[in-house]
Amino acid sequence: MDIERDDLSIADMKFGTDGLIPAVVQQHDSGEVLMVAYMNAESLAKTLETGSTWFWSRSRQSYWMKGESSGNVQNVMDVRYDCDADTLLVLVDQTGVACHTGEHSCFYRSLRAPALSNDETAAQAAKEDDDS
Amino acid sequence: MDIERDDLSIADMKFGTDGLIPAVVQQHDSGEVLMVAYMNAESLAKTLETGSTWFWSRSRQSYWMKGESSGNVQNVMDVRYDCDADTLLVLVDQTGVACHTGEHSCFYRSLRAPALSNDETAAQAAKEDDDS
Numbered sequence: 001m002d003i004e005r006d007d008l009s010i011a012d013m014k015f016g017t018d019g020l021i022p023a024v025v026q027q028h029d030s031g032e033v034l035m036v037a038y039m040n041a042e043s044l045a046k047t048l049e050t051g052s053t054w055f056w057s058r059s060r061q062s063y064w065m066k067g068e069s070s071g072n073v074q075n076v077m078d079v080r081y082d083c084d085a086d087t088l089l090v091l092v093d094q095t096g097v098a099c100h101t102g103e104h105s106c107f108y109r110s111l112r113a114p115a116l117s118n119d120e121t122a123a124q125a126a127k128e129d130d131d132s
Numbered sequence: 133m134d135i136e137r138d139d140l141s142i143a144d145m146k147f148g149t150d151g152l153i154p155a156v157v158q159q160h161d162s163g164e165v166l167m168v169a170y171m172n173a174e175s176l177a178k179t180l181e182t183g184s185t186w187f188w189s190r191s192r193q194s195y196w197m198k199g200e201s202s203g204n205v206q207n208v209m210d211v212r213y214d215c216d217a218d219t220l221l222v223l224v225d226q227t228g229v230a231c232h233t234g235e236h237s238c239f240y241r242s243l244r245a246p247a248l249s250n251d252e253t254a255a256q257a258a259k260e261d262d263d264s
Contacts, residue, residue: 004233006241008241008243009243010243013243022154022168024156024165024168026163026165030163031158031162031163031164032163033156033158033163033165033221035214036154036156036214036219044243048243048244078242079242079243080239080240080241080242080243081239081241081242081243082167082168082238082239083231083232083233083235083238083240084238087168087238087239088243089165089239099215100215101136101215103215106214106215106216106219107212107213107214107219107221108212108215109138109140109212109213110210110211110212110213111140111141111142111145111176111180111211111212111213111220112180
């Protein structure tokens with residue numbers, strides 16, 4: 001199978017040994033990356049057919065539609081695949097928030113470089129010494 | 133470990149059974165999703181320490197720095213993690229293009245809904261019939 005072709009179908013996607021492919025979900029206009037979840041061939045087909053995002057829950061081993069209980073549905077504008085056909089990018093219009101924590105995106109926290117964290121910790125400790 | 137904390141470190145990330153975590157790479161200003169690759173704890177540490185993206189190649193079983201041979205390096209602006217701490221979002225400033233095909237982003241192709249594809253195929257066939 002030539003993955004360089006421009007007309008690949010669901011069957012051409014490279015699902016992992018667990019039958020899943022990661023799907024990055026992005027707000028179509030703002031570009032905000034909202035969440036990453038996993039699809040199998042069936043949930044990808046349902047996503048394309050219904051225009052709402054359907055995933056496979058690895059922890060619950062079941063299908064789930066985003067927003068089915070919360071109402072925070074994702075209307076699908078486009079489903080793209082990468083050069084290796086092993087990752088999806090789903091452009092959506094998000095209703096409400098994407099994250100179960102109430103944050104708009106699931107990516108609301110940053111890691112800091114160990115060196116930076118240490119410097120900041122030292123600076124903070126020095127500041128607290130000065131303040132006391 | 134409480135993944136709701138705001139100060140998680142590399143050791144708190146939830147790497148898969150293969151020791152890897154998916155990293156979505158996004159252009160920091162335009163919001164374009166450029167690529168998705170995988171990091172282990174060591175390549176994540178190198179990414180934070182050096183300010184360039186380092187990944188683990190599952191096919192070659194080796195470390196690779198994006199742009200090391202092509203020059204298309206990614207300068208890291210921020211590394212975020214999601215609510216489950218099992219996916220990274222790396223905000224970068226991309227030099228040149230991100231995709232080995234020469235496209236700016238790896239996500240340059242779209243899947244179409246089976247129903248839509250069939251309709252379009254039928255419409256195209258009808259058009260060709262008309263033209264002939």
